[in-house]
Amino acid sequence: MSPRRAPARSAHTRKFFGRLSLPERNFVADALRTETVGGVLLLAAAVTALIWANVPALHSSYEAVRDFHLGPAALGLNLSIGHWAADGLLAVFFFVAGIELKRELVAGELRDPRAALLPVVAALCGMAAPALVYTLTNLAGGGSLGGWAVPTATDIAFALAVLAVIGTSLPAALRAFLLTLAVVDDLFAILIIAVFFTSDLSFAALGGALVGLAAFWWLLRRGVRGWYVYVPLALVIWGLMYNSGVHATIAGVAMGLMLRCTRHEGEERSPGEHIEHLVRPLSAGLAVPLFALFSAGVMVSGSALADVFARPETLGVVLGLVVGKAVGIFCGTWLAARFTRATLSSDLAWPDVFAVATLAGIGFTVSLLIGELAFTGDAELTDRIKASVLIGSLIAAVLATVLLKVRNAKYRRMYEEEERDDDLSGVPDIYEEHQPAYHLRMAEIHERKAAEHRRLAEVTGRAGEGNDGPA
Numbered sequence: 001m002s003p004r005r006a007p008a009r010s011a012h013t014r015k016f017f018g019r020l021s022l023p024e025r026n027f028v029a030d031a032l033r034t035e036t037v038g039g040v041l042l043l044a045a046a047v048t049a050l051i052w053a054n055v056p057a058l059h060s061s062y063e064a065v066r067d068f069h070l071g072p073a074a075l076g077l078n079l080s081i082g083h084w085a086a087d088g089l090l091a092v093f094f095f096v097a098g099i100e101l102k103r104e105l106v107a108g109e110l111r112d113p114r115a116a117l118l119p120v121v122a123a124l125c126g127m128a129a130p131a132l133v134y135t136l137t138n139l140a141g142g143g144s145l146g147g148w149a150v151p152t153a154t155d156i157a158f159a160l161a162v163l164a165v166i167g168t169s170l171p172a173a174l175r176a177f178l179l180t181l182a183v184v185d186d187l188f189a190i191l192i193i194a195v196f197f198t199s200d201l202s203f204a205a206l207g208g209a210l211v212g213l214a215a216f217w218w219l220l221r222r223g224v225r226g227w228y229v230y231v232p233l234a235l236v237i238w239g240l241m242y243n244s245g246v247h248a249t250i251a252g253v254a255m256g257l258m259l260r261c262t263r264h265e266g267e268e269r270s271p272g273e274h275i276e277h278l279v280r281p282l283s284a285g286l287a288v289p290l291f292a293l294f295s296a297g298v299m300v301s302g303s304a305l306a307d308v309f310a311r312p313e314t315l316g317v318v319l320g321l322v323v324g325k326a327v328g329i330f331c332g333t334w335l336a337a338r339f340t341r342a343t344l345s346s347d348l349a350w351p352d353v354f355a356v357a358t359l360a361g362i363g364f365t366v367s368l369l370i371g372e373l374a375f376t377g378d379a380e381l382t383d384r385i386k387a388s389v390l391i392g393s394l395i396a397a398v399l400a401t402v403l404l405k406v407r408n409a410k411y412r413r414m415y416e417e418e419e420r421d422d423d424l425s426g427v428p429d430i431y432e433e434h435q436p437a438y439h440l441r442m443a444e445i446h447e448r449k450a451a452e453h454r455r456l457a458e459v460t461g462r463a464g465e466g467n468d469g470p471a
Contacts, residue, residue, distance in 0.1 A: 038284020039161025042364070045289035046296040046390070053297030066294045076243045082294040086369055089287035091238055091252035093365065096283045097186040098256020099276040104183050106261050107270075117340060119177065122332040123184035126360060127152040129328025130320030137319055141312025147374045147385060149196065151320025151392065153189045153366035156182035157284055159359050162397045171411060174348070174356055181329070181360060189366045193247045197373040206244035209251060212237035217258050220271075247373070288365055295368045296390065298383045305391070307384055314388035317371075321361045321392035322399065329357035355403035361396030363389060 052062045071077040071084070079087070104110040110119070130151035138145055156179060216233055234255060242248035261272035269277070298304070308314040333353050371385040404411070 038281075038288060039157035039159070041285055041289045042155075042157050042292050043161050045292040046364070049293050049295070049297035050300060050390075054300055059299075062297050066297065075239060077239060085291040085294045086372060087242060087248040088238070089291050090365070090369060091249045092279065092283045092287040093252070093291075094186075094190065094249040095252035095256045096276060096280050097183070097190070098253040099259055099261065099272050099279075100183050100256075101187055101253075102257050102259060102272060103261040103276075104180060108180070110180070110184070114340075118333060118336045119180040119184050121336045122177075122329045122357075123181050123188060125332025125335070126154070126181070126325055126329035126357070127185065127188055129331070130324030133324035134316035134320045137316035138312045141315070143312030143316065144375075144381075147313050147317060147371065149189075149192045150367050150371045150374060150385060150389065151317050151324060151363060152185075152192065153363045153370065154182050154185045154325070154360045155362050155364035155366065155393070157288060158364045158393065158397075159362045162359065162362060162401065171348070174352065178356055178360065185360075186366070189370070190250065190253050193370065193373065194250050197370070198246050201245040202243055205240045206246060209237050209240035209244055209246075212240060213251075213254055213258070216255055220258055220260070249369075291365065292368075295372070296364075296386065298386045298390070300387060300390075304384065304387055308388045308391055311384060313381065314384050317367075317385060317388040318392040318395065321363050321367075321389070322358075322395050325361035325363070325396065326354065326358040326399075329360055330354045333357070351403070352407060355400055355407070358396055358403055359400035361400070362393045364393055367393075 049062075052058050066082040067080050069078050069080050071079050101110075110116040131148045134148050134151055135145060137143070138147075159178065159182075212233060216230070216237065219229060219233075234251075237255065238248055238251045241251035256272075259270075259272035259275060261270045263270045263273075308318060330350075330353055334350070367389045368386055371389060372382055375382045375385060
């Protein structure tokens with residue numbers, strides 16, 4: 001019996017961080033390109049906010065703009081600009097996150113339960129460990145446990161911006177892992193916001209939002225097209241969700257999950273992929289940077305920085321992002337490899353996994369949002385929490401930069417090998433060299449084209465003979 005079982009075991013052995021399929025590689029490259037540009041804008045917005053808020057001559061204008069109210073009070077939407085950025089613009093960000101999640105579930109890494117095991121376990125451990133670190137720090141220091149969720153989020157755009165700045169050419173498999181990890185991380189962050197930061201429910205408004213979502217779903221299934229139908233309906237759903245007491249960004253996630261992300265015959269892109277392609281630049285290039293502009297403006301004085309490491313709430317956030325994230329994701333990945341039939345790709349080593357796990361400790365957009373929700377009513381502590389998010393993210397970025405630079409030469413060789421296209425076919429040579437099926441398919445295509453040319457030549461020749469005869 002044992003000789004028969006050995007081949008079956010090896011057949012089912014999977015490699016973590018192995019080579020992606022060509023379509024998945026192309027999708028990841030396109031998605032990360034947009035996220036990287038958005039991340040650079042996010043960095044610029046955060047730096048602008050810090051300068052605007054900390055220059056004495058400009059500080060009052062920053063607060064005046066951030067706290068300026070506008071919107072219809074009769075509809076319960078007379079909000080400050082900062083509030084509009086957090087609840088309104090981030091709904092666009094979470095709409096894109098919903099589409100990404102739907103695509104991963106039906107056509108990406110999360111479609112196969114075995115392939116999904118790694119990012120799901122890594123993301124769960126990468127959220128549980130920071131929450132545990134925060135909780136233990138505050139139990140020991142007598143602080144508030146209300147901010148346990150702040151260090152649990154990963155900001156993929158900020159992380160990719162760091163990669164763009166330091167010039168690290170991560171292999172496609174590690175980049176895909178980071179992207180998929182962030183998608184799963186966003187899912188659990190959404191659940192945390194929906195479950196733990198919902199208060200004073202208005203069942204009438206919530207019922208109206210659910211009716212609007214049902215109408216949105218019905219229109220999609222009927223094949224109705226036109227932005228002039230969906231955009232007004234989406235705004236109504238968002239307004240009702242906001243007034244229901246459930247965080248308004250949940251409306252964006254729900255609508256994103258309703259879009260079809262599988263391709264029908266003859267489609268170059270599914271509706272979900274098409275809309276994501278249109279909306280992602282708006283999210284990464286406008287919505288998230290504006291949120292950062294009006295959320296990251298905290299006072300960074302010497303006393304404020306000292307308080308970050310003196311108060312248990314802020315120290316818990318820093319340790320959660322820097323230590324909890326790295327240890328949680330690394331241990332989750334190791335456990336998934338240890339207790340399944342998967343092995344690490346031969347091109348990579350466990351220090352590479354730890355470096356990417358450290359990079360995931362850059363929590364910005366969602367961490368700032370949760371920080372605002374966790375300590376509503378305490379403006380001073382909220383600012384301290386925001387400062388701790390910035391400092392923790394900065395430390396994680398510096399540490400990840402050092403770790404990635406150590407292996408950067410190796411990554412560059414792997415990246416160049418993955419991208420090499422000596423025959424200028426538009427397909428990286430590594431996919432042609434290691435996929436006999438590709439060569440067979442291309443040979444069949446060339447043979448069909450040659451046969452078609454021969455047939456056309458014969459038809460043309462016979463037509464020519466027929467024309468010559470009467471002449």
